[in-house]
Amino acid sequence: MAAADRFDEVLALLRAHGGRVTAPRRAILRALIDHADHPTAEQLTADVQVRHPETHESTVYRFLDDLERLGVIDHVHLGHGPAVYHFADDTHHHLVCEACGLVVEVPDRALEGFRRRLRSDFDFEMEPRHFAVPGRCRACSESAKVSSG
Amino acid sequence: MAAADRFDEVLALLRAHGGRVTAPRRAILRALIDHADHPTAEQLTADVQVRHPETHESTVYRFLDDLERLGVIDHVHLGHGPAVYHFADDTHHHLVCEACGLVVEVPDRALEGFRRRLRSDFDFEMEPRHFAVPGRCRACSESAKVSSG
DNA sequence: TTCGATGCAAATAGTTTGCATTCTA
DNA sequence: TAGAATGCAAACTATTTGCATCGAA
Numbered sequence: 001m002a003a004a005d006r007f008d009e010v011l012a013l014l015r016a017h018g019g020r021v022t023a024p025r026r027a028i029l030r031a032l033i034d035h036a037d038h039p040t041a042e043q044l045t046a047d048v049q050v051r052h053p054e055t056h057e058s059t060v061y062r063f064l065d066d067l068e069r070l071g072v073i074d075h076v077h078l079g080h081g082p083a084v085y086h087f088a089d090d091t092h093h094h095l096v097c098e099a100c101g102l103v104v105e106v107p108d109r110a111l112e113g114f115r116r117r118l119r120s121d122f123d124f125e126m127e128p129r130h131f132a133v134p135g136r137c138r139a140c141s142e143s144a145k146v147s148s149g
Numbered sequence: 150m151a152a153a154d155r156f157d158e159v160l161a162l163l164r165a166h167g168g169r170v171t172a173p174r175r176a177i178l179r180a181l182i183d184h185a186d187h188p189t190a191e192q193l194t195a196d197v198q199v200r201h202p203e204t205h206e207s208t209v210y211r212f213l214d215d216l217e218r219l220g221v222i223d224h225v226h227l228g229h230g231p232a233v234y235h236f237a238d239d240t241h242h243h244l245v246c247e248a249c250g251l252v253v254e255v256p257d258r259a260l261e262g263f264r265r266r267l268r269s270d271f272d273f274e275m276e277p278r279h280f281a282v283p284g285r286c287r288a289c290s291e292s293a294k295v296s297s298g
Numbered sequence: 299t300t301c302g303a304t305g306c307a308a309a310t311a312g313t314t315t316g317c318a319t320t321c322t323a
Numbered sequence: 324t325a326g327a328a329t330g331c332a333a334a335c336t337a338t339t340t341g342c343a344t345c346g347a348a
Contacts, residue, residue, distance in 0.1 A: 170348095206338090207339075210337095210338065210339075214339095
């Protein structure tokens, strides 16, 4: 979806649900769209404050909550520290290296086998959308082997 | 391992590393051993305070950190909310239902296939020891289907 | 008798909430 | 002009830290 389309579409959805379109909200949505990667609430606030310094972090949190309730965005916990936000239609999961923080995005279908296994063996429907899958990237798992062995 | 053995073994390990065995530490370790499931620091503190009301939560956190550094225990984040603690030799992972909070323990070997997949396709060594794998238990995923479809 | 452990208070990070005010629809 | 959104301050949860005191080895 083109950025301009998304911008207008989200605002229309917001209005359709009785929400109001304000200057802070436009700026927050713009910041979300402009971020290629996964911003935190703090990063979004900083972006918005470049042009609108009076915008408060609680406003950002509140609007992010609203967007999440509308199904526009999701938030993910990558580990300790702040949550990150991304558009919900961009369906993927996150592998996070606990040593260096590297985030690897994996498509949903890469989980199918494991999901089936957990479903049949443990009656559990895996959905790691909200928390990342932790581990080590190649580089960090190899340097760990060297230093410990 | 028998509980008494573990108790003495941990205290010996602690001493061997220059640590001191104190009344609060005995009580915290006892509480850890007596908990069949996965207690939080707050629950352990409450347990200890039954007999030693002056014990402070920060003492519990500090001792849990020490035990973790010694490799005796691990802490896991099951989701939002406080971390839970368990003995490190009891190697397993956690599936957590985000709807009802149910925790399913899975043996490490149940992850082998998925781990291999992530290793070969994404150069990533999955190690979900420190954060649980989120999803829905059977009951919650079925009631979700009913109410939304 | 030294230095590690404790109790307590205060700091911290991330996020949420109460409330008077502002502004969209 | 009603009611949603905002700014700000304050609360909140989980955890960590500084520091004087205490006590194990």
